[in-house]
Amino acid sequence: MATQTLHFHDRVDTALHDETLKTALERATTRFVGNRAGAIDALEDADGLRRQARALRANALSKLDELLARLADQVEARGGKVCWAADGEAARRYIVELARDRGVKSIVKSKSMASEEIHLNHALEHAGFEVVETDLGEYIIQLAGETPSHIIAPAIHKTREQVSALFEKHLGMTPTTEVPPMIRAARTALRQRFLQADMGISGVNFGVAEEGAIAIVENEGNARLSTTVPRIHVAIMGIERIVERFDDLAVMLQVLARSATGQKLSVYTSIISGPARPDEADGPEEFHLVLLDNGRSRILGGQYVESLMCIRCGACLNACPVYQAIGGHAYGGVYSGPIGAILTPLLQPDLPDAYLLPQASSLCGACQEVCPVGIAIPDMLLRLRADAVKAGKAHPVETAGIKSYALMMKNPLVYRAGGRAARLGSRLIGRKGRIRHLPPPLHLWTHGRDFPQPQGSQSFSEWWEERQKKGRTQ
Amino acid sequence: MSREQMLATLRTSLASNRAWLEAEAHKAPHTPPPFVLPPADDLAAQFAAELTKLEGRVYQVADHEEALETVATLLEERKATTAVAWDRAQIGLPGLDKLLAERGVQVLDPVVRDEARKAQLQVLEPAPVCLSGADFAIAESGSLVLYHGPGRPRLASLLAPTHIAVITSDQLVRGLGEAMARLRERYAGRLFDVTSNLTLISGPSRTADIEMTLSLGIHGPPELHVVLVQTP
Ligand code: SF4
Numbered sequence: 001m002a003t004q005t006l007h008f009h010d011r012v013d014t015a016l017h018d019e020t021l022k023t024a025l026e027r028a029t030t031r032f033v034g035n036r037a038g039a040i041d042a043l044e045d046a047d048g049l050r051r052q053a054r055a056l057r058a059n060a061l062s063k064l065d066e067l068l069a070r071l072a073d074q075v076e077a078r079g080g081k082v083c084w085a086a087d088g089e090a091a092r093r094y095i096v097e098l099a100r101d102r103g104v105k106s107i108v109k110s111k112s113m114a115s116e117e118i119h120l121n122h123a124l125e126h127a128g129f130e131v132v133e134t135d136l137g138e139y140i141i142q143l144a145g146e147t148p149s150h151i152i153a154p155a156i157h158k159t160r161e162q163v164s165a166l167f168e169k170h171l172g173m174t175p176t177t178e179v180p181p182m183i184r185a186a187r188t189a190l191r192q193r194f195l196q197a198d199m200g201i202s203g204v205n206f207g208v209a210e211e212g213a214i215a216i217v218e219n220e221g222n223a224r225l226s227t228t229v230p231r232i233h234v235a236i237m238g239i240e241r242i243v244e245r246f247d248d249l250a251v252m253l254q255v256l257a258r259s260a261t262g263q264k265l266s267v268y269t270s271i272i273s274g275p276a277r278p279d280e281a282d283g284p285e286e287f288h289l290v291l292l293d294n295g296r297s298r299i300l301g302g303q304y305v306e307s308l309m310c311i312r313c314g315a316c317l318n319a320c321p322v323y324q325a326i327g328g329h330a331y332g333g334v335y336s337g338p339i340g341a342i343l344t345p346l347l348q349p350d351l352p353d354a355y356l357l358p359q360a361s362s363l364c365g366a367c368q369e370v371c372p373v374g375i376a377i378p379d380m381l382l383r384l385r386a387d388a389v390k391a392g393k394a395h396p397v398e399t400a401g402i403k404s405y406a407l408m409m410k411n412p413l414v415y416r417a418g419g420r421a422a423r424l425g426s427r428l429i430g431r432k433g434r435i436r437h438l439p440p441p442l443h444l445w446t447h448g449r450d451f452p453q454p455q456g457s458q459s460f461s462e463w464w465e466e467r468q469k470k471g472r473t474q
Numbered sequence: 475m476s477r478e479q480m481l482a483t484l485r486t487s488l489a490s491n492r493a494w495l496e497a498e499a500h501k502a503p504h505t506p507p508p509f510v511l512p513p514a515d516d517l518a519a520q521f522a523a524e525l526t527k528l529e530g531r532v533y534q535v536a537d538h539e540e541a542l543e544t545v546a547t548l549l550e551e552r553k554a555t556t557a558v559a560w561d562r563a564q565i566g567l568p569g570l571d572k573l574l575a576e577r578g579v580q581v582l583d584p585v586v587r588d589e590a591r592k593a594q595l596q597v598l599e600p601a602p603v604c605l606s607g608a609d610f611a612i613a614e615s616g617s618l619v620l621y622h623g624p625g626r627p628r629l630a631s632l633l634a635p636t637h638i639a640v641i642t643s644d645q646l647v648r649g650l651g652e653a654m655a656r657l658r659e660r661y662a663g664r665l666f667d668v669t670s671n672l673t674l675i676s677g678p679s680r681t682a683d684i685e686m687t688l689s690l691g692i693h694g695p696p697e698l699h700v701v702l703v704q705t706p
Contacts, residue, residue, distance in 0.1 A: 028686055044511055052503065052506070056499075058495045061491075064484055065481050068484070135683075140683065153682065156683075158684070159685065160684055160687075183684075195596060196592070211665055212666065219679070219681060220679055220694065224628070224673070224693075225693055225694075228671075229629075245504075254650060267676050267679060267694070269674040271671070272670060273669075277624075277668055277669060279624040280622070280623060281585045281627035282628050283628060283670050293483070297484050300487040301488065
């Protein structure tokens with residue numbers, strides 16, 4: 001939250017001058033980009049699977065009303081409860097009241113973007129509950145009082161020395177530079193938290209309308225523990241995160257794992273339907289599903305509807321030269337990277353500089369290229385910039401971009417060809433290269449900026465320095 | 475806001491984009507492919523290779539007798555005196571109960587429900603070994619499919635530092651698509667009538683959250699041993 005008090009430009013500057021962050025980001029994004037590419041290339045029909053994934057997401061969104069009703073009916077038929085939360089306030093109120101009513105003392109959480117979006121931890125702690133993040137990365141940054149810097153690796157900006165110091169202070173661990181003792185210390189400390197917890201809160205990767213089920217993927221096992229051990233399980237799901245049929249998961253789970261980390265499947269996938277049945281030995285007595293709208297129905301009816309297809313794999317973040325250079329903190333919202341630059345202004349329009357985020361892109365097209373559901377991210381970023389200019393928020397410097405956008409949109413083929421040429425050209429120029437002049441009509445775009453080389457971070461820093469010299473856009 | 479209000483809002487919003495979304499939905503078939511990689515000849519070998527890459531251990535054994543020996547060795551190495559386990563009938567390895575009794579391994583009461591929940595959890599926590607079966611094993615990804623439910627506690631693949639799973643070679647399928655189709659067939663659309671949980675496991679618990687260094691066993695079992703019994 002602290003990062004939000006700084007202006008976007010200052011956050012970018014801070015990030016660009018943080019050497020630890022730079023090294024960590026490079027290590028993480030390079031690894032993720034390589035792993036993803038390997039996992040996608042190995043597929044027999046990568047393009048076919050991707051087209052299927054997109055079709056399945058579109059199918060679910062096209063009947064979202066019907067599918068949510070079915071999901072809710074099924075969950076209730078199996079003894080679960082459903083909360084229809086129009087906004088974050090409604091979701092927070094439901095969960096806080098539930099916890100109070102059931103005499104809950106301690107709560108364990110597994111990673112959930114939706115709960116971060118509505119600042120649930122803050123509300124729960126404010127109401128006097130003890131809340132522990134159990135994903136190791138989330139736990140580390142909770143101890144440090146910080147926010148995630150990367151969607152898949154939230155504590156990537158922390159060095160092992162910093163983690164050791166945190167564990168020494170909070171867990172009484174003997175200081176070490178070895179990772180295994182830190183893992184053991186965290187396992188022991190968190191295990192007792194699980195066993196003592198009265199409520200587990202999780203996110204949802206996919207709701208399954210047909211079966212009244214939710215699917216949660218993870219690698220650590222903390223989501224399994226959070227959804228099995230405590231007496232009450234509360235799952236928070238953005239209303240768009242749904243598929244129609246059980247079989248759809250066979251496509252979605254595979255593209256998600258391959259795009260996110262390059263795994264064939266995540267280590268654990270839990271498919272959960274309601275509370276434990278009477279004859280089951282374990283599992284929660286109560287299951288609550290919170291269906292969160294919080295601006296999504298607005299997006300559903302507008303020109304950015306495609307952004308709701310997102311499955312939060314993080315591939316576009318890792319592939320983005322801007323994200324590679326500045327990391328997640330600089331974006332200021334819960335969602336970062338190219339898709340965050342779209343979602344944040346749409347979901348959190350009250351963030352004062354959210355409208356600037358769509359400018360944090362070189363429009364190199366790498367994001368769309370890696371997106372497992374083929375979301376037209378660069379296209380939407382351009383439209384958001386145009387919106388900001390129309391609303392009188394953005395500076396005229398941006399209008400050069402807008403004009404070229406208009407030209408490109410008249411002829412999308414030219415745009416696509418241009419993007420490809422840019423990528424090819426920048427690869428030819430090399431790792432630290434930049435493209436200063438593009439063929440028409442894209443040359444208009446270079447009035448405003450250079451095209452950084454898609455996979456390297458150097459060019460963005462250079463571009464940024466230059467841009468700062470020229471003066472800010474605000 | 476009520477369910478009806480939220481759904482009404484959604485319906486109104488959808489009106490403008492429904493046609494476009496429907497068109498996008500029709501651009502590709504919806505039925506998942508049964509598998510996604512170029513097919514391998516020997517599913518058992520593929521499964522073993524994939525799970526080994528994930529730091530799991532696979533023991534390909536010829537019969538039940540050899541399977542029991544393997545389990546016995548694993549228990550002995552861990553000096554196990556207690557275990558959290560599926561009902562032995564659900565694991566499908568004849569003689570397992572006898573073996574556990576002979577070796578002095580007590581299978582703890584796995585019922586963690588209602589008032590006894592927290593106390594019984596503390597009883598289960600020190601057990602060094604988890605024992606389970608599985609419904610399917612996916613060769614392409616080295617995954618186990620565990621359909622939980624009566625006699626098949628979730629904690630029997632989660633709590634202890636070692637998870638031993640016993641499967642037979644006729645449970646091998648090529649890919650996730652095939653596994654899901656077979657599951658649906660087997661439970662004929664009543665997948666979640668008697669169970670609340672279905673879990674896929676692909677390797678031991680892992681994290682790379684500290685400096686991208688791979689570490690096993692942060693929450694789930696750091697060790698996963700799969701005893702794969704050849705069926706005639
Ligand atoms: S926009 Fe696409 S690539 Fe980016 S997180 Fe969402 S699904 Fe993944």
